[in-house]
Amino acid sequence: MAAGALLGAASLLLAGCTAGSSGPDENAEKPQQLRVLYGDASAGDEAIASLVPGFKEAYGVDLEIDNMPYDALQQKVFSEFASASDYYDIVIVDTPWAPALVQSLEPLGSYLSNDALNKNAPESDLGDFIPKVFYDTAVYKADSPTERFDDAESAPDIGSITDSGFDVFGLPIQANVATMAYRADLFEDPAQQAAFAAEYGRPLAVPTTWEDFADVAEFFTQPDKGLYGTTIMAGVGDWATDDFKTLLASFGGDGTLVNPDGEQTFDTPEGVDALTYYADLAQSGNVPPGSTSADWGTTADSFASGLTAMTWNYSPMALSPTVSDAGGRIGYAPMPGQQAEGPHFGTWMLSINPNSKNKEWAYQAISWMTASEQQTAMTELQMHPSRVSAYESVTSDNPEAAFYETLGDSLAQGVGRARVPNYTEISHEIAVAVNDAATGASTPEEALSSAADRVQSLLGAGN
Incomplete structure (x- = not known):
């Protein structure tokens, strides 16, 4: 969707009244179906689709799911709320959109505290959600969406949230965070280990710092074997911003990029160090x-x-049959740190359309779909859980057990995005700076300074 159109839709949404009603009706009439607006593979569409028969069996209600690719989905979500459409009962929301949408989402505090709507799982078992994931994804002040809940490390509790003037605007699903993947067969190769020790004077190991990472990448760049040390994602796009965010947090900076006062926090000494490393x-x-x-x-x-x-990415990696047949194996590890740890993360949430005629049943649906049992089952189709217990339930016979162990640990350390209504535009400007530095078109100092000026203008426009 064009940047101007998104900003226009965001302005319409923010100009509206805070969504919500006087309270849910636990005796609301059961609908024949609930309509769900959902994403594509990036949001785990196959995993969600696998739940349709189970929900029908448990509640006697059909889930009709419409899937869209990311850009089309973003446009559709904004247009649905801008037009106050009641067509969809449940809408998936990505974290970059949430600050602009929160006033148009149904607040869930009154649902979560209604015993009649939570017979099987009191308060939808909020305390089981990974705290950082839950607060970053779903907890907002509708009239001040840039603010963050003070205690984002404690187990979520609806009373504490609402007593502080915040509310819950969705339930998290498909939690993504940067994780490192590596060729375990190469790291465990005695010949590679001996060569590394001879060259660097220490054992070959999966890097835990960016300094070590650079050495290991240099070592594994072996032209005679057609091998390079690592990948980076320096093309102009959100991926480049995410790479930079991770490094910025690692080098001791503010990985959210913008503070709650609406000031950029990346054109700093830590930002220069991070972008210099990347370049x-x-x-x-x-x-x-x-x-x-x-x-x-x-x-x-x-x-x-x-x-x-x-490499590093946000989903389980795979090796081609040719590489696997030759003995290739994958290992996973958290992203390296430096002064700190702060892998980029972001999570989708399932939210209720306040214009829906079936809000109480939509709440039942999102509670059930995000429950631990369902999240654990969906790991078989590579859904990324948002609950602590779901990670604890992934067994060793799951083909991606090693990935899920790393994913769960990394989510607890993750750093989310800035809470601004025009994050997409801000991310683009930072991605341009990252690309300029990576290609050598600008020095890191020049690139960040130029981006900071543009971002600060956007922050003024977004507010």
């Missing part, structure tokens, strides 16, 4: 050609083909 990596020769135009899919393909020894 050096991009220009080191230790990443595949074309990395300065790469995105999520490009890096996944590079790793799958055996082109790199390491």
